[in-house]
Amino acid sequence: MKLLDLIHRWTGGIVGLVLAIMGLTGTILVHKESWLLLPxxxxxxxxxxxxxxxxxxxxxxxxxxxxxxxxxxxxxxxxxxxxxxxxxxxxDQAGNVVTRWQSQWERPELWIFDLHHHLFTGDFGETIIGVAGLAAIVFVVTGAMLWWRVRGTFRFRLWPRRLSRPAIVMQHRDFGIVMAPLLLLSAVTGTMMIFKPFAAIVIAPFGAPGAALAANxxxxxxxxxxxxxxxxxxxxxxxxxxxxxxxxxxxxxxxxxxxxxxxxxxxxxxxxxxxxxxxxxxxxxxxxxxxxxxxxLPAGTQVFNGAYPLHAAKVGGLAWRLVMTVSGLALMLLGSLTVWTFWFRRPRQKRPR
Known part of the structure:
Protein backbone atom coordinates (compact mmCIF):
# COMPACT_ATOMS: atom_id res chain seq x y z
CA MET A 1 0.00 0.00 0.00
CA LYS A 2 2.92 2.37 0.61
CA LEU A 3 4.07 1.98 -2.99
CA LEU A 4 0.50 2.51 -4.20
CA ASP A 5 0.19 5.64 -2.08
CA LEU A 6 3.52 6.92 -3.40
CA ILE A 7 2.50 6.40 -7.05
CA HIS A 8 -0.89 8.02 -6.42
CA ARG A 9 0.61 11.13 -4.79
CA TRP A 10 3.46 11.71 -7.21
CA THR A 11 1.37 11.18 -10.32
CA GLY A 12 -1.33 13.45 -8.94
CA GLY A 13 1.17 16.16 -8.13
CA ILE A 14 2.49 16.13 -11.67
CA VAL A 15 -0.72 15.62 -13.68
CA GLY A 16 -3.17 17.32 -11.33
CA LEU A 17 -2.88 20.74 -12.95
CA VAL A 18 -3.74 19.36 -16.39
CA LEU A 19 -6.76 17.56 -14.94
CA ALA A 20 -7.89 20.74 -13.17
CA ILE A 21 -7.72 22.64 -16.47
CA MET A 22 -9.68 19.86 -18.19
CA GLY A 23 -12.35 19.97 -15.50
CA LEU A 24 -12.79 23.74 -15.61
CA THR A 25 -12.77 24.13 -19.41
CA GLY A 26 -14.99 21.07 -19.87
CA THR A 27 -17.56 22.52 -17.47
CA ILE A 28 -17.59 25.81 -19.40
CA LEU A 29 -17.97 24.03 -22.76
CA VAL A 30 -20.88 21.91 -21.54
CA HIS A 31 -22.90 25.14 -21.32
CA LYS A 32 -21.38 26.86 -24.36
CA GLU A 33 -24.68 27.38 -26.17
CA SER A 34 -26.20 29.03 -23.10
CA TRP A 35 -23.64 31.86 -22.95
CA LEU A 36 -23.24 32.33 -26.72
CA LEU A 37 -25.17 35.61 -26.63
CA LEU A 38 -25.47 36.63 -30.27
CA PRO A 39 -28.41 37.86 -32.36
CA ASP A 92 -28.49 33.24 -38.97
CA GLN A 93 -30.56 30.54 -40.63
CA ALA A 94 -31.38 32.82 -43.56
CA GLY A 95 -27.67 33.04 -44.42
CA ASN A 96 -27.00 36.54 -43.06
CA VAL A 97 -23.67 36.90 -41.24
CA VAL A 98 -24.11 37.92 -37.60
CA THR A 99 -20.46 38.20 -36.62
CA ARG A 100 -17.09 37.15 -37.99
CA TRP A 101 -13.54 36.68 -36.69
CA GLN A 102 -10.03 36.40 -38.12
CA SER A 103 -8.53 34.31 -35.32
CA GLN A 104 -9.78 31.91 -32.66
CA TRP A 105 -8.57 34.35 -30.00
CA GLU A 106 -11.48 36.64 -30.89
CA ARG A 107 -14.03 34.01 -29.82
CA PRO A 108 -13.80 32.61 -26.25
CA GLU A 109 -15.67 29.41 -27.09
CA LEU A 110 -13.05 28.63 -29.75
CA TRP A 111 -9.90 29.14 -27.68
CA ILE A 112 -11.43 27.43 -24.65
CA PHE A 113 -12.20 24.47 -26.91
CA ASP A 114 -8.61 24.48 -28.17
CA LEU A 115 -7.30 24.60 -24.60
CA HIS A 116 -9.52 21.70 -23.55
CA HIS A 117 -8.64 19.53 -26.55
CA HIS A 118 -5.06 20.51 -27.40
CA LEU A 119 -3.62 22.70 -24.61
CA PHE A 120 -2.88 25.22 -27.40
CA THR A 121 -0.17 22.88 -28.74
CA GLY A 122 -1.93 20.80 -31.40
CA ASP A 123 -1.34 17.06 -31.54
CA PHE A 124 1.32 17.18 -28.81
CA GLY A 125 -1.13 18.74 -26.37
CA GLU A 126 -3.78 16.20 -27.31
CA THR A 127 -1.35 13.41 -26.45
CA ILE A 128 -0.63 15.03 -23.08
CA ILE A 129 -4.37 15.16 -22.38
CA GLY A 130 -4.70 11.50 -23.34
CA VAL A 131 -1.92 10.56 -20.92
CA ALA A 132 -3.64 12.64 -18.23
CA GLY A 133 -6.87 10.76 -18.96
CA LEU A 134 -5.14 7.42 -18.46
CA ALA A 135 -3.64 8.78 -15.24
CA ALA A 136 -7.11 9.86 -14.08
CA ILE A 137 -8.37 6.30 -14.53
CA VAL A 138 -5.44 5.05 -12.44
CA PHE A 139 -6.22 7.71 -9.80
CA VAL A 140 -9.81 6.55 -9.46
CA VAL A 141 -8.83 2.89 -9.12
CA THR A 142 -5.91 3.40 -6.75
CA GLY A 143 -7.78 6.06 -4.80
CA ALA A 144 -10.66 3.64 -4.18
CA MET A 145 -8.19 1.01 -2.97
CA LEU A 146 -6.51 3.48 -0.62
CA TRP A 147 -9.88 4.73 0.67
CA TRP A 148 -11.08 1.22 1.50
CA ARG A 149 -8.54 0.71 4.28
CA VAL A 150 -9.71 3.87 6.11
CA ARG A 151 -13.39 3.74 5.11
CA GLY A 152 -14.45 3.94 8.76
CA THR A 153 -13.35 7.58 8.92
CA PHE A 154 -15.54 8.69 5.98
CA ARG A 155 -16.88 12.26 6.24
CA PHE A 156 -18.30 13.89 3.11
CA ARG A 157 -17.16 17.49 2.62
CA LEU A 158 -17.33 19.69 -0.46
CA TRP A 159 -14.45 21.77 0.88
CA PRO A 160 -11.69 20.97 3.41
CA ARG A 161 -12.23 22.16 6.97
CA ARG A 162 -8.97 24.10 6.67
CA LEU A 163 -6.26 24.49 4.05
CA SER A 164 -3.81 22.29 5.91
CA ARG A 165 -2.38 19.20 4.32
CA PRO A 166 -4.14 16.65 6.60
CA ALA A 167 -7.53 18.34 6.14
CA ILE A 168 -7.11 18.52 2.36
CA VAL A 169 -6.03 14.87 2.18
CA MET A 170 -9.10 13.78 4.17
CA GLN A 171 -11.46 15.83 1.99
CA HIS A 172 -9.73 14.60 -1.18
CA ARG A 173 -10.10 10.97 -0.14
CA ASP A 174 -13.75 11.10 0.91
CA PHE A 175 -14.97 13.53 -1.77
CA GLY A 176 -13.09 11.55 -4.42
CA ILE A 177 -14.77 8.25 -3.56
CA VAL A 178 -18.21 9.85 -3.93
CA MET A 179 -17.30 11.37 -7.29
CA ALA A 180 -15.42 8.27 -8.50
CA PRO A 181 -18.12 6.92 -10.88
CA LEU A 182 -18.51 10.27 -12.68
CA LEU A 183 -14.78 10.88 -12.81
CA LEU A 184 -14.22 7.40 -14.23
CA LEU A 185 -16.87 7.96 -16.90
CA SER A 186 -15.35 11.32 -17.91
CA ALA A 187 -11.83 9.88 -18.03
CA VAL A 188 -12.76 6.74 -19.97
CA THR A 189 -14.88 8.50 -22.60
CA GLY A 190 -12.34 11.31 -23.04
CA THR A 191 -9.40 8.93 -23.40
CA MET A 192 -11.32 6.78 -25.88
CA MET A 193 -11.50 9.70 -28.28
CA ILE A 194 -7.73 10.30 -28.14
CA PHE A 195 -6.14 6.86 -27.96
CA LYS A 196 -7.70 4.40 -30.39
CA PRO A 197 -5.93 1.36 -28.81
CA PHE A 198 -7.60 2.23 -25.51
CA ALA A 199 -10.94 2.65 -27.30
CA ALA A 200 -10.43 -0.77 -28.89
CA ILE A 201 -10.09 -2.32 -25.43
CA VAL A 202 -13.31 -0.67 -24.24
CA ILE A 203 -15.41 -1.71 -27.25
CA ALA A 204 -13.87 -5.19 -27.62
CA PRO A 205 -16.83 -6.94 -25.88
CA PHE A 206 -19.14 -5.63 -28.64
CA GLY A 207 -17.28 -7.11 -31.61
CA ALA A 208 -14.02 -6.90 -33.51
CA PRO A 209 -12.61 -3.52 -32.38
CA GLY A 210 -10.45 -2.95 -35.46
CA ALA A 211 -13.37 -3.33 -37.83
CA ALA A 212 -15.59 -1.24 -35.54
CA LEU A 213 -13.20 1.72 -35.50
CA ALA A 214 -12.53 1.45 -39.25
CA ALA A 215 -16.27 1.56 -39.95
CA ASN A 216 -16.35 5.25 -39.00
CA LEU A 297 -22.83 0.49 -38.30
CA PRO A 298 -21.49 -2.36 -36.10
CA ALA A 299 -22.39 -2.38 -32.41
CA GLY A 300 -18.81 -1.57 -31.39
CA THR A 301 -18.81 1.47 -33.66
CA GLN A 302 -22.01 2.76 -32.12
CA VAL A 303 -20.59 2.28 -28.62
CA PHE A 304 -17.51 4.28 -29.63
CA ASN A 305 -19.72 6.98 -31.16
CA GLY A 306 -21.54 7.24 -27.84
CA ALA A 307 -18.37 8.29 -25.99
CA TYR A 308 -18.38 11.93 -27.11
CA PRO A 309 -22.06 12.73 -26.42
CA LEU A 310 -21.71 11.24 -22.94
CA HIS A 311 -18.44 13.04 -22.28
CA ALA A 312 -19.62 16.44 -23.57
CA ALA A 313 -23.21 16.13 -22.28
CA LYS A 314 -24.69 16.27 -25.78
CA VAL A 315 -27.38 13.79 -24.79
CA GLY A 316 -29.76 13.66 -21.85
CA GLY A 317 -30.77 17.31 -21.83
CA LEU A 318 -30.26 19.67 -18.90
CA ALA A 319 -30.17 16.85 -16.35
CA TRP A 320 -27.09 15.23 -17.89
CA ARG A 321 -25.44 18.62 -18.43
CA LEU A 322 -25.75 19.24 -14.70
CA VAL A 323 -24.33 15.80 -13.94
CA MET A 324 -21.28 16.45 -16.12
CA THR A 325 -20.96 19.92 -14.60
CA VAL A 326 -20.59 18.25 -11.21
CA SER A 327 -17.99 15.89 -12.68
CA GLY A 328 -15.99 18.75 -14.21
CA LEU A 329 -16.04 20.88 -11.07
CA ALA A 330 -15.06 17.87 -8.95
CA LEU A 331 -12.11 17.17 -11.24
CA MET A 332 -11.04 20.82 -11.06
CA LEU A 333 -11.25 20.85 -7.25
CA LEU A 334 -9.47 17.55 -6.73
CA GLY A 335 -6.75 18.34 -9.27
CA SER A 336 -5.99 21.85 -8.00
CA LEU A 337 -5.94 20.87 -4.31
CA THR A 338 -3.72 17.91 -5.12
CA VAL A 339 -1.17 20.19 -6.77
CA TRP A 340 -1.41 22.62 -3.85
CA THR A 341 -0.76 20.00 -1.17
CA PHE A 342 1.96 18.22 -3.15
CA TRP A 343 4.06 21.25 -4.07
CA PHE A 344 3.23 23.81 -1.38
CA ARG A 345 2.04 21.86 1.67
CA ARG A 346 4.40 18.92 1.67
CA PRO A 347 5.24 17.62 5.16
CA ARG A 348 8.56 18.85 6.49
CA GLN A 349 11.25 16.27 7.02
CA LYS A 350 12.20 15.89 10.68
CA ARG A 351 15.81 16.60 11.35
CA PRO A 352 17.73 13.87 13.21
CA ARG A 353 18.39 14.81 16.84
Whole structure:
Protein backbone atom coordinates (compact mmCIF):
# COMPACT_ATOMS: atom_id res chain seq x y z
CA MET A 1 0.00 0.00 0.00
CA LYS A 2 2.92 2.37 0.61
CA LEU A 3 4.07 1.98 -2.99
CA LEU A 4 0.50 2.51 -4.20
CA ASP A 5 0.19 5.64 -2.08
CA LEU A 6 3.52 6.92 -3.40
CA ILE A 7 2.50 6.40 -7.05
CA HIS A 8 -0.89 8.02 -6.42
CA ARG A 9 0.61 11.13 -4.79
CA TRP A 10 3.46 11.71 -7.21
CA THR A 11 1.37 11.18 -10.32
CA GLY A 12 -1.33 13.45 -8.94
CA GLY A 13 1.17 16.16 -8.13
CA ILE A 14 2.49 16.13 -11.67
CA VAL A 15 -0.72 15.62 -13.68
CA GLY A 16 -3.17 17.32 -11.33
CA LEU A 17 -2.88 20.74 -12.95
CA VAL A 18 -3.74 19.36 -16.39
CA LEU A 19 -6.76 17.56 -14.94
CA ALA A 20 -7.89 20.74 -13.17
CA ILE A 21 -7.72 22.64 -16.47
CA MET A 22 -9.68 19.86 -18.19
CA GLY A 23 -12.35 19.97 -15.50
CA LEU A 24 -12.79 23.74 -15.61
CA THR A 25 -12.77 24.13 -19.41
CA GLY A 26 -14.99 21.07 -19.87
CA THR A 27 -17.56 22.52 -17.47
CA ILE A 28 -17.59 25.81 -19.40
CA LEU A 29 -17.97 24.03 -22.76
CA VAL A 30 -20.88 21.91 -21.54
CA HIS A 31 -22.90 25.14 -21.32
CA LYS A 32 -21.38 26.86 -24.36
CA GLU A 33 -24.68 27.38 -26.17
CA SER A 34 -26.20 29.03 -23.10
CA TRP A 35 -23.64 31.86 -22.95
CA LEU A 36 -23.24 32.33 -26.72
CA LEU A 37 -25.17 35.61 -26.63
CA LEU A 38 -25.47 36.63 -30.27
CA PRO A 39 -28.41 37.86 -32.36
CA UNK A 40 -30.70 35.04 -33.58
CA UNK A 41 -28.94 32.42 -31.42
CA UNK A 42 -32.26 31.63 -29.77
CA UNK A 43 -34.37 31.41 -32.95
CA UNK A 44 -36.47 28.33 -33.65
CA UNK A 45 -34.61 25.67 -35.62
CA UNK A 46 -35.38 25.65 -39.35
CA UNK A 47 -35.66 22.11 -40.73
CA UNK A 48 -37.05 22.78 -44.22
CA UNK A 49 -34.48 21.47 -46.76
CA UNK A 50 -35.35 24.23 -49.24
CA UNK A 51 -34.64 26.96 -46.67
CA UNK A 52 -31.39 25.26 -45.59
CA UNK A 53 -30.33 24.93 -49.23
CA UNK A 54 -31.05 28.62 -49.89
CA UNK A 55 -29.03 29.68 -46.82
CA UNK A 56 -26.15 27.42 -47.90
CA UNK A 57 -26.18 28.92 -51.38
CA UNK A 58 -26.16 32.45 -49.99
CA UNK A 59 -23.34 31.79 -47.51
CA UNK A 60 -21.03 30.04 -49.98
CA UNK A 61 -21.62 32.68 -52.63
CA UNK A 62 -20.61 35.38 -50.15
CA UNK A 63 -17.64 33.37 -48.78
CA UNK A 64 -16.08 31.42 -51.68
CA UNK A 65 -13.06 30.45 -49.53
CA UNK A 66 -15.21 28.68 -46.96
CA UNK A 67 -14.04 25.22 -45.91
CA UNK A 68 -17.19 24.00 -44.16
CA UNK A 69 -20.50 24.93 -42.60
CA UNK A 70 -21.58 23.62 -39.20
CA UNK A 71 -25.34 24.01 -39.27
CA UNK A 72 -27.65 25.30 -36.56
CA UNK A 73 -28.85 22.80 -33.95
CA UNK A 74 -31.57 22.51 -31.35
CA UNK A 75 -29.41 24.41 -28.82
CA UNK A 76 -27.88 27.05 -31.08
CA UNK A 77 -29.75 28.49 -34.05
CA UNK A 78 -26.64 29.86 -35.76
CA UNK A 79 -24.68 28.40 -38.66
CA UNK A 80 -20.91 28.43 -38.16
CA UNK A 81 -18.81 29.10 -41.23
CA UNK A 82 -15.20 27.91 -41.10
CA UNK A 83 -12.61 29.78 -43.15
CA UNK A 84 -8.85 29.31 -43.68
CA UNK A 85 -6.28 30.17 -40.97
CA UNK A 86 -8.72 29.98 -38.08
CA UNK A 87 -11.10 32.62 -39.42
CA UNK A 88 -14.85 32.10 -39.40
CA UNK A 89 -18.30 33.58 -38.98
CA UNK A 90 -21.69 32.95 -37.42
CA UNK A 91 -24.77 33.43 -39.59
CA ASP A 92 -28.49 33.24 -38.97
CA GLN A 93 -30.56 30.54 -40.63
CA ALA A 94 -31.38 32.82 -43.56
CA GLY A 95 -27.67 33.04 -44.42
CA ASN A 96 -27.00 36.54 -43.06
CA VAL A 97 -23.67 36.90 -41.24
CA VAL A 98 -24.11 37.92 -37.60
CA THR A 99 -20.46 38.20 -36.62
CA ARG A 100 -17.09 37.15 -37.99
CA TRP A 101 -13.54 36.68 -36.69
CA GLN A 102 -10.03 36.40 -38.12
CA SER A 103 -8.53 34.31 -35.32
CA GLN A 104 -9.78 31.91 -32.66
CA TRP A 105 -8.57 34.35 -30.00
CA GLU A 106 -11.48 36.64 -30.89
CA ARG A 107 -14.03 34.01 -29.82
CA PRO A 108 -13.80 32.61 -26.25
CA GLU A 109 -15.67 29.41 -27.09
CA LEU A 110 -13.05 28.63 -29.75
CA TRP A 111 -9.90 29.14 -27.68
CA ILE A 112 -11.43 27.43 -24.65
CA PHE A 113 -12.20 24.47 -26.91
CA ASP A 114 -8.61 24.48 -28.17
CA LEU A 115 -7.30 24.60 -24.60
CA HIS A 116 -9.52 21.70 -23.55
CA HIS A 117 -8.64 19.53 -26.55
CA HIS A 118 -5.06 20.51 -27.40
CA LEU A 119 -3.62 22.70 -24.61
CA PHE A 120 -2.88 25.22 -27.40
CA THR A 121 -0.17 22.88 -28.74
CA GLY A 122 -1.93 20.80 -31.40
CA ASP A 123 -1.34 17.06 -31.54
CA PHE A 124 1.32 17.18 -28.81
CA GLY A 125 -1.13 18.74 -26.37
CA GLU A 126 -3.78 16.20 -27.31
CA THR A 127 -1.35 13.41 -26.45
CA ILE A 128 -0.63 15.03 -23.08
CA ILE A 129 -4.37 15.16 -22.38
CA GLY A 130 -4.70 11.50 -23.34
CA VAL A 131 -1.92 10.56 -20.92
CA ALA A 132 -3.64 12.64 -18.23
CA GLY A 133 -6.87 10.76 -18.96
CA LEU A 134 -5.14 7.42 -18.46
CA ALA A 135 -3.64 8.78 -15.24
CA ALA A 136 -7.11 9.86 -14.08
CA ILE A 137 -8.37 6.30 -14.53
CA VAL A 138 -5.44 5.05 -12.44
CA PHE A 139 -6.22 7.71 -9.80
CA VAL A 140 -9.81 6.55 -9.46
CA VAL A 141 -8.83 2.89 -9.12
CA THR A 142 -5.91 3.40 -6.75
CA GLY A 143 -7.78 6.06 -4.80
CA ALA A 144 -10.66 3.64 -4.18
CA MET A 145 -8.19 1.01 -2.97
CA LEU A 146 -6.51 3.48 -0.62
CA TRP A 147 -9.88 4.73 0.67
CA TRP A 148 -11.08 1.22 1.50
CA ARG A 149 -8.54 0.71 4.28
CA VAL A 150 -9.71 3.87 6.11
CA ARG A 151 -13.39 3.74 5.11
CA GLY A 152 -14.45 3.94 8.76
CA THR A 153 -13.35 7.58 8.92
CA PHE A 154 -15.54 8.69 5.98
CA ARG A 155 -16.88 12.26 6.24
CA PHE A 156 -18.30 13.89 3.11
CA ARG A 157 -17.16 17.49 2.62
CA LEU A 158 -17.33 19.69 -0.46
CA TRP A 159 -14.45 21.77 0.88
CA PRO A 160 -11.69 20.97 3.41
CA ARG A 161 -12.23 22.16 6.97
CA ARG A 162 -8.97 24.10 6.67
CA LEU A 163 -6.26 24.49 4.05
CA SER A 164 -3.81 22.29 5.91
CA ARG A 165 -2.38 19.20 4.32
CA PRO A 166 -4.14 16.65 6.60
CA ALA A 167 -7.53 18.34 6.14
CA ILE A 168 -7.11 18.52 2.36
CA VAL A 169 -6.03 14.87 2.18
CA MET A 170 -9.10 13.78 4.17
CA GLN A 171 -11.46 15.83 1.99
CA HIS A 172 -9.73 14.60 -1.18
CA ARG A 173 -10.10 10.97 -0.14
CA ASP A 174 -13.75 11.10 0.91
CA PHE A 175 -14.97 13.53 -1.77
CA GLY A 176 -13.09 11.55 -4.42
CA ILE A 177 -14.77 8.25 -3.56
CA VAL A 178 -18.21 9.85 -3.93
CA MET A 179 -17.30 11.37 -7.29
CA ALA A 180 -15.42 8.27 -8.50
CA PRO A 181 -18.12 6.92 -10.88
CA LEU A 182 -18.51 10.27 -12.68
CA LEU A 183 -14.78 10.88 -12.81
CA LEU A 184 -14.22 7.40 -14.23
CA LEU A 185 -16.87 7.96 -16.90
CA SER A 186 -15.35 11.32 -17.91
CA ALA A 187 -11.83 9.88 -18.03
CA VAL A 188 -12.76 6.74 -19.97
CA THR A 189 -14.88 8.50 -22.60
CA GLY A 190 -12.34 11.31 -23.04
CA THR A 191 -9.40 8.93 -23.40
CA MET A 192 -11.32 6.78 -25.88
CA MET A 193 -11.50 9.70 -28.28
CA ILE A 194 -7.73 10.30 -28.14
CA PHE A 195 -6.14 6.86 -27.96
CA LYS A 196 -7.70 4.40 -30.39
CA PRO A 197 -5.93 1.36 -28.81
CA PHE A 198 -7.60 2.23 -25.51
CA ALA A 199 -10.94 2.65 -27.30
CA ALA A 200 -10.43 -0.77 -28.89
CA ILE A 201 -10.09 -2.32 -25.43
CA VAL A 202 -13.31 -0.67 -24.24
CA ILE A 203 -15.41 -1.71 -27.25
CA ALA A 204 -13.87 -5.19 -27.62
CA PRO A 205 -16.83 -6.94 -25.88
CA PHE A 206 -19.14 -5.63 -28.64
CA GLY A 207 -17.28 -7.11 -31.61
CA ALA A 208 -14.02 -6.90 -33.51
CA PRO A 209 -12.61 -3.52 -32.38
CA GLY A 210 -10.45 -2.95 -35.46
CA ALA A 211 -13.37 -3.33 -37.83
CA ALA A 212 -15.59 -1.24 -35.54
CA LEU A 213 -13.20 1.72 -35.50
CA ALA A 214 -12.53 1.45 -39.25
CA ALA A 215 -16.27 1.56 -39.95
CA ASN A 216 -16.35 5.25 -39.00
CA UNK A 217 -14.16 6.17 -41.94
CA UNK A 218 -16.13 7.91 -44.73
CA UNK A 219 -16.86 5.82 -47.79
CA UNK A 220 -14.21 6.21 -50.48
CA UNK A 221 -15.52 8.15 -53.44
CA UNK A 222 -13.69 9.73 -56.35
CA UNK A 223 -14.94 13.12 -57.49
CA UNK A 224 -14.19 15.57 -60.22
CA UNK A 225 -13.07 19.19 -59.59
CA UNK A 226 -15.40 21.53 -57.74
CA UNK A 227 -17.82 23.26 -60.08
CA UNK A 228 -17.86 27.05 -60.20
CA UNK A 229 -21.47 27.18 -59.01
CA UNK A 230 -22.63 23.89 -57.45
CA UNK A 231 -26.38 23.44 -57.09
CA UNK A 232 -26.41 23.54 -53.30
CA UNK A 233 -30.20 23.44 -53.08
CA UNK A 234 -30.30 20.20 -55.05
CA UNK A 235 -27.48 18.68 -52.99
CA UNK A 236 -29.18 19.53 -49.69
CA UNK A 237 -32.49 18.19 -51.00
CA UNK A 238 -30.85 14.93 -52.10
CA UNK A 239 -29.23 14.50 -48.68
CA UNK A 240 -32.58 14.91 -46.92
CA UNK A 241 -34.23 12.57 -49.40
CA UNK A 242 -31.65 9.88 -48.54
CA UNK A 243 -32.18 10.27 -44.78
CA UNK A 244 -35.63 11.88 -44.34
CA UNK A 245 -35.58 11.69 -40.52
CA UNK A 246 -32.15 13.31 -40.20
CA UNK A 247 -30.87 16.85 -39.56
CA UNK A 248 -28.06 18.12 -41.72
CA UNK A 249 -25.14 18.96 -39.45
CA UNK A 250 -22.03 19.56 -41.51
CA UNK A 251 -21.11 20.35 -45.09
CA UNK A 252 -17.41 20.15 -45.99
CA UNK A 253 -16.04 21.37 -49.29
CA UNK A 254 -13.26 19.47 -51.09
CA UNK A 255 -9.78 20.18 -49.68
CA UNK A 256 -7.94 18.85 -52.75
CA UNK A 257 -8.80 17.76 -56.30
CA UNK A 258 -10.60 14.44 -56.35
CA UNK A 259 -12.28 14.90 -52.95
CA UNK A 260 -16.09 14.88 -52.95
CA UNK A 261 -18.43 17.27 -51.21
CA UNK A 262 -19.03 15.65 -47.81
CA UNK A 263 -22.15 15.95 -45.71
CA UNK A 264 -22.79 14.61 -42.20
CA UNK A 265 -26.32 14.14 -40.91
CA UNK A 266 -27.76 13.19 -37.54
CA UNK A 267 -30.55 10.67 -37.67
CA UNK A 268 -33.25 10.82 -35.00
CA UNK A 269 -31.91 7.82 -33.04
CA UNK A 270 -28.27 8.99 -33.05
CA UNK A 271 -26.63 10.44 -29.93
CA UNK A 272 -23.63 12.03 -31.63
CA UNK A 273 -24.50 15.74 -32.03
CA UNK A 274 -23.12 15.97 -35.57
CA UNK A 275 -24.18 12.47 -36.51
CA UNK A 276 -22.27 9.75 -38.29
CA UNK A 277 -24.57 9.30 -41.27
CA UNK A 278 -22.36 10.53 -44.11
CA UNK A 279 -22.90 11.30 -47.78
CA UNK A 280 -20.43 12.03 -50.58
CA UNK A 281 -21.48 14.09 -53.60
CA UNK A 282 -19.62 14.61 -56.85
CA UNK A 283 -18.19 18.13 -56.79
CA UNK A 284 -18.80 18.50 -60.54
CA UNK A 285 -22.49 17.75 -60.90
CA UNK A 286 -23.77 17.15 -57.34
CA UNK A 287 -24.47 13.46 -57.99
CA UNK A 288 -24.69 11.25 -54.87
CA UNK A 289 -21.67 8.93 -54.89
CA UNK A 290 -21.89 7.12 -51.55
CA UNK A 291 -23.83 7.12 -48.30
CA UNK A 292 -23.32 5.52 -44.88
CA UNK A 293 -26.15 4.99 -42.41
CA UNK A 294 -24.87 5.40 -38.83
CA UNK A 295 -27.65 3.19 -37.47
CA UNK A 296 -26.41 0.30 -39.62
CA LEU A 297 -22.83 0.49 -38.30
CA PRO A 298 -21.49 -2.36 -36.10
CA ALA A 299 -22.39 -2.38 -32.41
CA GLY A 300 -18.81 -1.57 -31.39
CA THR A 301 -18.81 1.47 -33.66
CA GLN A 302 -22.01 2.76 -32.12
CA VAL A 303 -20.59 2.28 -28.62
CA PHE A 304 -17.51 4.28 -29.63
CA ASN A 305 -19.72 6.98 -31.16
CA GLY A 306 -21.54 7.24 -27.84
CA ALA A 307 -18.37 8.29 -25.99
CA TYR A 308 -18.38 11.93 -27.11
CA PRO A 309 -22.06 12.73 -26.42
CA LEU A 310 -21.71 11.24 -22.94
CA HIS A 311 -18.44 13.04 -22.28
CA ALA A 312 -19.62 16.44 -23.57
CA ALA A 313 -23.21 16.13 -22.28
CA LYS A 314 -24.69 16.27 -25.78
CA VAL A 315 -27.38 13.79 -24.79
CA GLY A 316 -29.76 13.66 -21.85
CA GLY A 317 -30.77 17.31 -21.83
CA LEU A 318 -30.26 19.67 -18.90
CA ALA A 319 -30.17 16.85 -16.35
CA TRP A 320 -27.09 15.23 -17.89
CA ARG A 321 -25.44 18.62 -18.43
CA LEU A 322 -25.75 19.24 -14.70
CA VAL A 323 -24.33 15.80 -13.94
CA MET A 324 -21.28 16.45 -16.12
CA THR A 325 -20.96 19.92 -14.60
CA VAL A 326 -20.59 18.25 -11.21
CA SER A 327 -17.99 15.89 -12.68
CA GLY A 328 -15.99 18.75 -14.21
CA LEU A 329 -16.04 20.88 -11.07
CA ALA A 330 -15.06 17.87 -8.95
CA LEU A 331 -12.11 17.17 -11.24
CA MET A 332 -11.04 20.82 -11.06
CA LEU A 333 -11.25 20.85 -7.25
CA LEU A 334 -9.47 17.55 -6.73
CA GLY A 335 -6.75 18.34 -9.27
CA SER A 336 -5.99 21.85 -8.00
CA LEU A 337 -5.94 20.87 -4.31
CA THR A 338 -3.72 17.91 -5.12
CA VAL A 339 -1.17 20.19 -6.77
CA TRP A 340 -1.41 22.62 -3.85
CA THR A 341 -0.76 20.00 -1.17
CA PHE A 342 1.96 18.22 -3.15
CA TRP A 343 4.06 21.25 -4.07
CA PHE A 344 3.23 23.81 -1.38
CA ARG A 345 2.04 21.86 1.67
CA ARG A 346 4.40 18.92 1.67
CA PRO A 347 5.24 17.62 5.16
CA ARG A 348 8.56 18.85 6.49
CA GLN A 349 11.25 16.27 7.02
CA LYS A 350 12.20 15.89 10.68
CA ARG A 351 15.81 16.60 11.35
CA PRO A 352 17.73 13.87 13.21
CA ARG A 353 18.39 14.81 16.84
Missing amino acids: HAGDALVTDPAAIGAATEKLLAAEPKAQSILYASDRSALHQLRLPKGAGAYA APAKAKSGPLAAHPDWRAIIAAAHARFPDAQIRLLALPRKPGDPIAIRMKRAAEWLPNGRSTLAFDAVDGRLLAATDALA
